[in-house]
Amino acid sequence: MKWDIRKIKEWKFYEHPQGITIPEAGNAHYYPTGSWRSQRPEINWDKCTHCLFCFIYCPDSSIIVKGEKVVGIDLAHCKGCGVCAEECPKQAIEMLKERV
Amino acid sequence: MSKALALTGNGACAFAMRQINPDVVAAYPITPQTTIVEEFSSYVADGLVDTELICVESEHSAMSSCIGASAAGVRVMTATSSQGLALMWEMLYIASGLRLPIVMHNVNRTLSAPINIHCDHSDSMGARDSGWIQIYSENAQEAYDNTIQAVRIAEDPKVRLPVMVLLDGFVISHAIDRVEVIDDEVVKSFIGDFKPIYPLLDWENPVTVGSFDGLYGYFFETKRMQAEVMERAKMVIKKVGNDYGKVSGRSYGFFEAYRLDDAEVGIIVLGSTAGTAKVVVDNLRDKGIPVGLLKLRVFRPFPLVEIVEALNHLKALAVLDRADSIGSFGGPLFTEIRSSLYDLSMRPLVVNYIYGLGGRDIDELQIMKVFSDLQDIQETGQAKKAINYLGVRE
Numbered sequence: 001m002k003w004d005i006r007k008i009k010e011w012k013f014y015e016h017p018q019g020i021t022i023p024e025a026g027n028a029h030y031y032p033t034g035s036w037r038s039q040r041p042e043i044n045w046d047k048c049t050h051c052l053f054c055f056i057y058c059p060d061s062s063i064i065v066k067g068e069k070v071v072g073i074d075l076a077h078c079k080g081c082g083v084c085a086e087e088c089p090k091q092a093i094e095m096l097k098e099r100v
Numbered sequence: 101m102s103k104a105l106a107l108t109g110n111g112a113c114a115f116a117m118r119q120i121n122p123d124v125v126a127a128y129p130i131t132p133q134t135t136i137v138e139e140f141s142s143y144v145a146d147g148l149v150d151t152e153l154i155c156v157e158s159e160h161s162a163m164s165s166c167i168g169a170s171a172a173g174v175r176v177m178t179a180t181s182s183q184g185l186a187l188m189w190e191m192l193y194i195a196s197g198l199r200l201p202i203v204m205h206n207v208n209r210t211l212s213a214p215i216n217i218h219c220d221h222s223d224s225m226g227a228r229d230s231g232w233i234q235i236y237s238e239n240a241q242e243a244y245d246n247t248i249q250a251v252r253i254a255e256d257p258k259v260r261l262p263v264m265v266l267l268d269g270f271v272i273s274h275a276i277d278r279v280e281v282i283d284d285e286v287v288k289s290f291i292g293d294f295k296p297i298y299p300l301l302d303w304e305n306p307v308t309v310g311s312f313d314g315l316y317g318y319f320f321e322t323k324r325m326q327a328e329v330m331e332r333a334k335m336v337i338k339k340v341g342n343d344y345g346k347v348s349g350r351s352y353g354f355f356e357a358y359r360l361d362d363a364e365v366g367i368i369v370l371g372s373t374a375g376t377a378k379v380v381v382d383n384l385r386d387k388g389i390p391v392g393l394l395k396l397r398v399f400r401p402f403p404l405v406e407i408v409e410a411l412n413h414l415k416a417l418a419v420l421d422r423a424d425s426i427g428s429f430g431g432p433l434f435t436e437i438r439s440s441l442y443d444l445s446m447r448p449l450v451v452n453y454i455y456g457l458g459g460r461d462i463d464e465l466q467i468m469k470v471f472s473d474l475q476d477i478q479e480t481g482q483a484k485k486a487i488n489y490l491g492v493r494e
Binding site for chain 2: 008009011012013014016017018019020021022023024025
């Protein structure tokens with residue numbers, strides 16, 4: 001049985017992998033957690049040097065990188081923890097309040 | 101083939117552990133369990149096993165280490181008693197919820213206060229809802245036999261649940277008994293190799309163990325599955341008990357019915373007290389009084405159908421509980437046994453005797469008293485008192 005997290009709510013009790021193990025890596029991608037966010041990171045592109053500190057520190061792999069350059073934030077998964085803004089050596093990331 | 105040794109109950113458990121040769125044992129000493137791990141650690145020191153023995157700082161850590169090692173994908177054992185089992189509490193549920201086939205001895209000892217190191221079943225009875233299989237032993241021989249069977253039961257692909265092997269503190273654990281052991285090679289082939297399912301250390305197939313349910317809501321399904329697997333375990337326990345008979349000459353079922361088939365009144369009991377009770381049953385039988393005994397071995401899963409079948413012909417039944425459920429009505433075994441008979445149209449009158457708390461001795465006279473009460477109940481057709489305390493000063 002292949003674990004497809006998008007269908008988990010339809011599974012009968014006997015259809016789960018033994019011991020509620022998740023036998024597949026990387027499926028957190030299918031679960032958007034961005035709605036938890038109360039503040040949002042905003043990158044000041046004039047200050048960003050693409051050192052990738054934010055990419056390394058982000059606990060949710062939400063810094064989008066292409067060709068070794070930061071190109072944006074995955075707001076579907078970013079929980080707004082602010083680690084990226086805290087760690088940025090150029091203060092290029094600002095946390096803005098999300099509007100309700 | 102087999103040979104007889106003079107071993108304490110704990111010595112017999114350690115001997116079985118040596119033959120099982122678990123990959124990891126994480127344990128913390130507590131009376132009366134201590135000598136199991138003490139003797140086992142000498143096997144480790146002498147190089148007779150390949151076990152990684154982890155000397156942890158508490159039982160909380162012992163069970164946590166066992167869970168980690170079992171999830172990593174190896175065969176794991178541990179042992180505890182009383183307060184130690186209590187300190188493992190939250191991890192007991194994690195071991196069963198994650199379906200980890202850990203085998204643990206719990207040498208039955210009561211729980212404080214007052215501080216008391218002697219036998220009753222209040223420690224393991226408290227853990228009866230934790231999702232562990234529980235197998236009780238009457239003597240050192242059964243403690244040895246149950247240990248070896250527990251490994252096969254826990255690791256069966258249809259089961260994969262943790263198993264607790266129970267033996268009475270001091271009465272069994274520290275008394276030297278005649279124990280017939282089977283050959284190392286026979287044990288080895290009986291239990292087979294450990295086959296991990298979803299091991300954490302399989303880099304090729306990464307898995308997540310112990311994930312948070314809150315997002316997807318499969319907690320209820322997990323518990324429902326545990327109930328299903330516990331039910332399924334009955335078949336496996338039965339088969340393993342039969343198979344064990346083929347290699348040892350001693351086969352096991354869910355319980356032992358002792359002179360029960362044609363009995364009119366009977367008692368049901370767990371653990372070492374069954375030995376004393378058998379003597380009383382024999383004495384009364386010699387006088388022509390039709391009494392019998394059911395010694396329950398497997399308490400979890402509860403063998404409902406088989407128990408009802410074994411007890412339904414009795415006129416009166418006494419359930420002996422070596423644990424109280426304070427604030428309930430009677431001990432844990434009593435409430436379950438009486439409830440299991442409820443669906444019968446003709447059922448025995450069932451009374452409860454709570455005995456032996458904190459290691460209070462139970463002797464033949466006390467069991468004689470229970471049988472004489474049962475005869476009164478049989479004659480009068482009514483039980484004057486459902487819940488009784490046996491051997492307490494009152």
